[in-house]
Amino acid sequence: xxxxxxxxxxxxxxxxxxxxxxxxxxxxxxxxxxxxxxxxxxxxxxxxxxxxxxxxxxxxxxxxxxxxxxxxxxxxxxxxxxxxxxxxxxxxxxxxxxxxxxxxxxxxxxxxxxxxxxxxxxxxxxxxxxxxxxxxxxxxxxxxxxxxxx
Numbered sequence: 001x002x003x004x005x006x007x008x009x010x011x012x013x014x015x016x017x018x019x020x021x022x023x024x025x026x027x028x029x030x031x032x033x034x035x036x037x038x039x040x041x042x043x044x045x046x047x048x049x050x051x052x053x054x055x056x057x058x059x060x061x062x063x064x065x066x067x068x069x070x071x072x073x074x075x076x077x078x079x080x081x082x083x084x085x086x087x088x089x090x091x092x093x094x095x096x097x098x099x100x101x102x103x104x105x106x107x108x109x110x111x112x113x114x115x116x117x118x119x120x121x122x123x124x125x126x127x128x129x130x131x132x133x134x135x136x137x138x139x140x141x142x143x144x145x146x147x148x149x150x
Contacts, residue, residue, distance in 0.1 A: 026131035033124035052100040067092035
């Protein structure tokens with residue numbers, strides 16, 4: 001049984017074009033993942049890690065919970081900030097001790113966890129792996145099975 005696949009305006013690109021597009025997406029997302037990882041490593045090496053305490057949890061306009069954190073700055077002064085990381089369920093409660101990463105360039109604090117530092121990197125890397133697997137599937141199912149005309 002043969003299935004015909006019709007594209008918009010009756011255009012059906014060749015399997016090698018599909019393979020090229022999948023490999024292109026895989027390469028671009030892989031390069032992006034490497035770049036984001038190196039940026040995160042640079043940010044981590046130029047920042048100072050300190051401990052902070054959650055003093056409150058604020059509700060954003062969308063109904064998400066964002067922790068307000070107090071941390072020791074310069075070893076003497078305490079400062080507070082509201083984390084840009086928020087969630088639909090409250091993840092941090094009053095009195096929780098958290099890690100705070102302070103950027104040495106602009107003294108901007110940030111809640112330190114895997115997602116804030118490597119979340120986008122992990123997404124780009126996962127997309128790259130899926131694209132490589134897709135290109136392998138395109139190759140095995142479409143390109144390798146092309147028969148030469150008789």
